[in-house]
Amino acid sequence: MNYIEIIGFIAAFLTTAAFLPQVYQTWKTKDVSGLSLPMLILFFIGVLIWLVYGFLKDSPSMIFANSITVISFFLLIYFKFKYTKSK
Amino acid sequence: MNYIEIIGFIAAFLTTAAFLPQVYQTWKTKDVSGLSLPMLILFFIGVLIWLVYGFLKDSPSMIFANSITVISFFLLIYFKFKYTKSK
Numbered sequence: 001m002n003y004i005e006i007i008g009f010i011a012a013f014l015t016t017a018a019f020l021p022q023v024y025q026t027w028k029t030k031d032v033s034g035l036s037l038p039m040l041i042l043f044f045i046g047v048l049i050w051l052v053y054g055f056l057k058d059s060p061s062m063i064f065a066n067s068i069t070v071i072s073f074f075l076l077i078y079f080k081f082k083y084t085k086s087k
Numbered sequence: 088m089n090y091i092e093i094i095g096f097i098a099a100f101l102t103t104a105a106f107l108p109q110v111y112q113t114w115k116t117k118d119v120s121g122l123s124l125p126m127l128i129l130f131f132i133g134v135l136i137w138l139v140y141g142f143l144k145d146s147p148s149m150i151f152a153n154s155i156t157v158i159s160f161f162l163l164i165y166f167k168f169k170y171t172k173s174k
Contacts, residue, residue, distance in 0.1 A: 008140045014133030022126035034121030039109035046101030053095045 009061060016065040019072035026076060030083040037080055044073040096148060103152040106159035113163060117170040127167055131160040 001009070026032060047069045054062030088096070113119060134156045141149030 004140065004143045007136060007143065011133050011136035011140055014129050014136065016133075018126045018129035018133055021129070022123040025123040025126075026121065029121070031121040034113065034116070034118040036109040036112040039105050039112075042101050042105035042108070046098050046103075046105055049094060049098035049101065053091065053098055056091045056094065 012061060012065045016068050019069060023072050023075050026079045032080045032083045035076065035080055040073060040077050040080055044077060047073060099148060099152045103155050106156060110159050110162050113166045119167045119170045122163065122167055124167055127160060127164045131157065131164060134160060
């Protein structure tokens with residue numbers, strides 16, 4: 001792995017890990033009003049397509065990173081609907 | 088451009104465009120309590136590193152997409168501090 005790919009790996013790690021504190025906070029606080037539903041849905045579909053791209057490119061790191069992000073956004077969308085209705 | 092790169096382009100478009108409605112909503116509503124600050128900061132740093140990666144890889148589409156996302160997250164972090172303090 002050359003240094004450019006190490007930089008890419010660090011970027012992928014950060015942009016994947018970033019949503020874990022968001023999922024935790026939303027789960028704990030049920031505070032979803034500030035989360036934009038169009039953002040959640042567009043990003044979820046986008047990351048699903050990145051996942052397909054990762055499979056087509058045979059890239060284990062893209063498949064791994066995007067799988068985690070797909071799950072994070074699936075949970076955020078679930079929380080958004082669940083906690084918006086219960087108000 | 089082969090079909091795999093067209094799929095990647097669609098994914099990049101969606102994951103970049105996704106944050107525009109978030110920026111708009113946060114700007115309009117000042118509702119930042121549901122946005123996780125660690126998420127904003129980790130993702131911002133991650134996308135900055137993706138931008139560096141895009142330059143090192145000479146990838147105009149990565150440079151373009153990540154520049155827009157860096158600006159989106161810069162604005163969201165600014166809103167987060169501004170509207171948290173004013174409460």
